[in-house]
Amino acid sequence: MKVKFSIIVPTLNSGKYLERLLSSLVNQSFSEFEILVMDGVSTDNTLEIINSFHDKRIEIYSSPDKGVYEAMNKGLSIAKGYWVFFIGADDWLFDKHTLEKVYKRLAKTSFHVAYGDVLIQGDSDWAKDQEVYAGKFDAFRLTKKNICHQGIFYRRSFLNKNQLFFDLKYPINSDWDFNLRCRTKTDFHYLNLIIANFSSGGISTNSKRKDQFYSEIPSKYPEFLPSKARIISSKFIHYIKKKFH
Structure with a gap:
């Protein structure tokens, strides 16, 4: 079987939610994928739940890591699929035809990055329960x-x-930085599909929890800002450097 999707799932003591996610994956109408569970040495029933599925498409790699983004990097380094997809242990695919619908569209595109929407489950600081995010x-x-x-x-x-x-170095917003770095290399293609149910409650759903990346966006990615905003950002960065250095 040729692997079309590598689905990377970082886990750490995720037994409470994992059965729902894995059920949404293994019951997909499209079957040409691998599931790479990158476990940070769970001490609950996470591994028992994974093994109970008896599905050869599921591979478990359990070793200490420095958090979710290192786990995702590890998964990326061993992935074999044409396309890579990351999903949290407490999230799940929107319906059983999601991957089939996505692959039909990806097979026709020359884009290197494609994205759809998620359905929010529970209120967060930046989206409300049952809101479709984000167009x-x-x-x-x-x-x-x-x-x-x-x-x-x-x-x-x-x-x-x-x-x-x-x-x-970005423990909360590394995926945001990752997407912007991808965007400097290629345009993105919007699929106009709901891909997954997104569970609010993680550190990224609280607007008060921001790492240093949030303040670095204007200096790291000035080419994406309108010309006026670029000038304002440049003056602000110059002021900060002069004041504190």
């Missing part, structure tokens, strides 16, 4: 809010060619 993004909009990685697909050959991995 089409241009580069400027991507500097203001991120595309949920539960709704985005990356061509693996593109990531490998450009040596794109998650930057571990």
Whole structure:
């Protein structure tokens, strides 16, 4: 079987939710995928639940890691699929035909990154319960809010060619930085499909929890800002450097 999708699932003591996610994956109408569970040495029943599925498409890699983004990097380094998809243990695919619908569209596109929407489950600081998040993004909009990685697909050959991995210095927003770095290399294609159910409650759903990346966006990605905003950002960065250095 040729692997069309590598589905990477970071886990750590995820037994409470994992059966729902894995059921949504193994029961897909499209079957040409691998599930790479990157476990951070769980001490609950996470591994028991995974093994109870008896599905050869599921591979478990359990070793200590520095958090979800290192687990995702590990998964990316061993993935074999044409397309890579990351999903959290407490999230799940929208319906049993999701991957089939996505693959039919990806097979016709030359884009290297394609994305759809997610259905929010539970209120967060940036989206409400049952809201469909978040429509089409241009580069400027991507500097203001991120595309949920539960709704985005990356061509693996593109990531490998450009040596794109998650930057571990951003413990909360590394996926946002990752998407912007991808965007500097290629345009994105909007699929106009709901891909997954996104469970609110993680650290990224609280607007008060931001790492240093949030303040670095104007200096790291000025090419995505309108000309006026670029000037303002440049002056602000110059002021900060002069004041504190």
